[in-house]
Amino acid sequence: MKTNEETLTIPQEAFDWYDEYAHGDIDRRTFLTRIASLSIAGLSAGVIGSALIPNYAKAEQVSFNNPAIKATYEEFPSAQGHGTGGGYFVVPTTPANDKPMPAVLVVHENRGLNPYIKDVARRLAMQGFIAFAPDALFPLGGYPGNDDEGRAMQRSLDRDKIEQDFIAAAQWLNAHKMTTDKLGVVGFCFGGYISNLLAATLPSKIDAAVPFYGTPASSELQGKVKGPLLLHFGENDKRVNATWPEYEKVLKANNAQYTAHVYSKAQHGFHNDSTSRYSPKDAELAWQRTVDFFNTHLK
Structure with missing residues (x-):
């Protein structure tokens, strides 16, 4: 079964805000506050935020x-x-x-x-x-x-x-x-x-x-x-x-x-x-x- 993160459709605004956050233009709190303002049925700010913030366990294609x-x-x-x-x-x-x-x-x-x-x-x-x-x-x-x-x-x-x-x-x-x-x-x-x-x-x-x-x-x-x-x-x-x-x-x-x-x-x-x-x-x-x-x- 797919997780919410895998099926989540993220609005472009969230990507743009994450870009600002990743480049230090806004802090984490501001980023998550903006995410919380989005109206997406059944999905919390935490779910959207965690989908955008890196999870490096996913990134290993070649073992060390x-x-x-x-x-x-x-x-x-x-x-x-x-x-x-x-x-x-x-x-x-x-x-x-x-x-x-x-x-x-x-x-x-x-x-x-x-x-x-x-x-x-x-x-x-x-x-x-x-x-x-x-x-x-x-x-x-x-x-x-x-x-x-x-x-x-x-x-x-x-x-x-x-x-x-x-x-x-x-x-x-x-x-x-x-x-x-x-x-x-x-x-x-x-x-x-x-x-x-x-x-x-x-x-x-x-x-x-x-x-x-x-x-x-x-x-x-x-x-x-x-x-x-x-x-x-x-x-x-x-x-x-x-x-x-x-x-x-x-x-x-x-x-x-x-x-x-x-x-x-x-x-x-x-x-x-x-x-x-x-x-x-x-x-x-x-x-x-x-x-x-x-x-x-x-x-």
Whole structure:
């Protein structure tokens, strides 16, 4: 039998309010108060809220102890950032070989290295890439285990230093003895922004960038983007989508190589399989396009 959460039809207003909440524009109490104002027969604010707030038990597609991969926690120097950064490093173990492999940097949302992003790194390792997912919250002890606290922790850090940490992580991964000179990046929401930022600040090192619903780098940096980029957008993601037309003009003026996909009726965060914003069909298609893109440009 299907649960209420599985059969629940959530109004667009609730998705929009969750987007505000997830980006720190409103607090949890305000979000739940707004949800309570919706008139949906037989469904409480708690049911709707719990359907939208991540349940990371749903997000594991690749077990952390899968014998085809090996996951460790690694640190890297970040002189212009917080001094030292750290993250989740996942290596394919099959087929066993000592040859360097192409690498992909995986960048989390605005709340630290949560279980969903770690699972994305494992999914990439299953596809034959070395994946490294840095944690912006490493200087504060790492992702705390819940998104509200993680979001507050990330907002407390210097944004410029966070960006420098991810730039340093990309350089460290590119120079790693286990990786080839081919480097990709994929990121989600804040991580989508970082993917665009890295494409602009490290155009000679980033061989393939995949921003999922990410805003562009600052206007003074956008002109440095060469690509290739593969950009994914949800049709109902008004906040991010509003930034795309001007960014696309810059990419065209740069003669940058890019492909953009807009997924019909999809929400911001549609790839994240831990909430009701998840759109399985769109997520699977976007992910297959992403893997194909990395196979083309990194292998």
